[in-house]
Amino acid sequence: MIEVDHLTKRYGPHTAVEDVSFRCEPGTVTGFLGPNGAGKSTTMRMICGMTAPTAGGATVAGRPYRELPNPGREIGVLLDASAQHAGRTGREALTLAARTMGVARGQVAAKLDLVGLNETAARRRVGAYSLGMRQRLGLALALLGDPRVLILDEPANGLDPEGIFWMRGVLRGFADRGGTVLLSSHLLREVEAVADRLVVIGGGRVVAQGGKDELLAGAGTLVRARDQHTLRLTLDRAGLPASAGTDGGYVVRAEPEAVGQAAADAGLVLTELRPAGSGGLEQLFLTLTAGASTKEAVR
Amino acid sequence: MTAVTAPAPTLSRPAATGPSLARLTGVELRKLADTRAGRWLLITIGLVAAVIVTVQVFVLQDAAQTFTAFFTPSLFPVGLLLPVLGILSITGEWSQRTALTTFALVPRRERVVTAKLAAVVLAALASVLVSLAVAAAGTLAAGATGGAGTWTFDWHLLPYAAVFQVVNVLMGAGFGLLLLNTPLAIVTYLLLPTVWSVLAAMIRALREPARWLDTSVTMEPLLGPDMTAGQWGRLGVSLAVWLLVPLVAGLVRTLRREVS
Numbered sequence: 001m002i003e004v005d006h007l008t009k010r011y012g013p014h015t016a017v018e019d020v021s022f023r024c025e026p027g028t029v030t031g032f033l034g035p036n037g038a039g040k041s042t043t044m045r046m047i048c049g050m051t052a053p054t055a056g057g058a059t060v061a062g063r064p065y066r067e068l069p070n071p072g073r074e075i076g077v078l079l080d081a082s083a084q085h086a087g088r089t090g091r092e093a094l095t096l097a098a099r100t101m102g103v104a105r106g107q108v109a110a111k112l113d114l115v116g117l118n119e120t121a122a123r124r125r126v127g128a129y130s131l132g133m134r135q136r137l138g139l140a141l142a143l144l145g146d147p148r149v150l151i152l153d154e155p156a157n158g159l160d161p162e163g164i165f166w167m168r169g170v171l172r173g174f175a176d177r178g179g180t181v182l183l184s185s186h187l188l189r190e191v192e193a194v195a196d197r198l199v200v201i202g203g204g205r206v207v208a209q210g211g212k213d214e215l216l217a218g219a220g221t222l223v224r225a226r227d228q229h230t231l232r233l234t235l236d237r238a239g240l241p242a243s244a245g246t247d248g249g250y251v252v253r254a255e256p257e258a259v260g261q262a263a264a265d266a267g268l269v270l271t272e273l274r275p276a277g278s279g280g281l282e283q284l285f286l287t288l289t290a291g292a293s294t295k296e297a298v299r
Numbered sequence: 300m301t302a303v304t305a306p307a308p309t310l311s312r313p314a315a316t317g318p319s320l321a322r323l324t325g326v327e328l329r330k331l332a333d334t335r336a337g338r339w340l341l342i343t344i345g346l347v348a349a350v351i352v353t354v355q356v357f358v359l360q361d362a363a364q365t366f367t368a369f370f371t372p373s374l375f376p377v378g379l380l381l382p383v384l385g386i387l388s389i390t391g392e393w394s395q396r397t398a399l400t401t402f403a404l405v406p407r408r409e410r411v412v413t414a415k416l417a418a419v420v421l422a423a424l425a426s427v428l429v430s431l432a433v434a435a436a437g438t439l440a441a442g443a444t445g446g447a448g449t450w451t452f453d454w455h456l457l458p459y460a461a462v463f464q465v466v467n468v469l470m471g472a473g474f475g476l477l478l479l480n481t482p483l484a485i486v487t488y489l490l491l492p493t494v495w496s497v498l499a500a501m502i503r504a505l506r507e508p509a510r511w512l513d514t515s516v517t518m519e520p521l522l523g524p525d526m527t528a529g530q531w532g533r534l535g536v537s538l539a540v541w542l543l544v545p546l547v548a549g550l551v552r553t554l555r556r557e558v559s
Contacts, residue, residue, distance in 0.1 A: 041559075049406045050399065050558040066406040069317035077403040080559075083396035087334030093400075096333070099326050100318055100404045141400065 031195030076142030086127030131158025364446030382471025476549025
């Protein structure tokens with residue numbers, strides 16, 4: 001269980017995170033989505049007590065992170081897979097954490113095995129690891145204390161497609177057994193495949209949150225006509241908010257029936273008319289966060 | 300990797316207790332030696348002591364080759380390297396960004412800092428044992444090669460040597476805590492005595508304060524035959540400025556700093 005309550009972080013005049021609130025329930029995977037610089041990492045660092053919030057607060061398992069006596073046994077955290085001492089071996093990094101938490105030594109080998117780092121990899125220094133291997137090591141570190149909550153910042157970064165598929169399986173299984181997962185990503189497809197709930201953040205603010213299906217259902221209708229130009233005019237005239245989709249059609253924020261009726265009234269020949277589905281989520285993501293990423297570029 | 304199962308998160312468990320300071324100190328001691336750089340620093344400290352004693356066996360007059368004569372000179376070079384150990388143990392967490400993992404597991408940062416200080420103090424005490432061991436080896440070698448090889452030892456030297464090395468390592472740690480940057484902390488620490496002596500040579504008014512504030516001056520009597528009350532007083536004043544202030548200010552800075 002993670003509860004984020006009106007978290008705000010300002011750096012001088014710049015507001016990195018503004019009034020962010022959401023909850024992650026046991027048994028669910030929450031996808032924390034947003035373009036780079038939207039405030040995902042800052043929010044996660046505040047949840048984990050790394051950064052002091054300007055206002056608001058967060059609790060994990062009912063307590064502020066800093067008040068947990070042995071947080072590694074309750075929450076697995078992976079904030080940055082690259083934040084490992086380059087001179088330590090993968091096994092040594094886990095051994096240090098296991099000793100700190102008071103976890104049995106056998107768990108180190110077990111978790112290395114779980115994330116697919118073999119004996120040779122475990123003996124190598126982390127400096128020689130690829131980003132994908134570091135992500136696997138980071139996940140092993142997060143799972144080491146057998147926690148009930150996982151907080152992962154961009155865990156799929158640097159993983160190959162097979163690795164991403166594998167990671168999804170691990171997180172899904174973890175949640176299905178009653179665990180709580182919060183994972184961030186700027187890759188919509190990655191989160192869509194595994195998350196039950198989505199929190200979309202842009203420019204430091206939550207711009208949408210809810211169940212994935214619910215957000216998908218509200219994502220509108222995809223429509224395509226032989227005469228795209230007239231279709232656009234027709235939709236505008238009917239007061240149906242439409243935006244150009246990624247592959248030529250329009251995504252309309254309305255039910256297919258309303259769109260079909262408008263097209264029929266105008267005597268248009270449609271070539272496609274369906275709920276936008278995942279394409280709609282992408283559209284939602286792009287429109288909701290439009291401008292946020294360009295703002296980030298000049299920050 | 301074919302059948303992957305994450306461990307089942309159990310829903311009820313006994314309340315987890317935090318790691319004890321002894322456990323954290325053990326972890327920090329391990330961190331001192333578990334990288335190539337750290338291991339070599341420790342080996343270098345041992346080697347330097349051994350080299351100094353070996354040189355003494357060759358250069359000292361036969362009659363002067365006593366245990367004390369081997370022990371005392373080995374303390375200086377070791378005392379120069381121990382602050383580097385103190386600095387690295389603190390700043391390494393930030394330069395290598397492992398603070399992110401360390402503080403995720405122990406969010407009460409003051410406990411991590413306390414454990415680190417305890418670990419480097421133990422390392423400093425161990426270095427005194429190394430100095431004793433190489434001095435003993437030197438005495439045996441001297442005896443075998445025609446030197447005096449006498450085992451006379453002023454026992455008060457032992458606690459003095461321990462204070463000397465502990466202060467050295469803690470000053471390093473204090474500078475590391477305050478500056479949180481490896482090269483900056485090392486350069487500042489090593490430059491400070493030089494700056495003192497240059498300034499004291501140039502500015503007459505600084506000469507008296509230097510006797511109270513220049514740690515290279517105030518710590519020197521620790522390796523001499525005896526310490527007077529006045530010397531202890533001057534040592535205390537210099538340490539309050541160069542040890543206590545950086546430690547406290549550095550602790551406050553570390554507690555507040557954003558980890559990313």
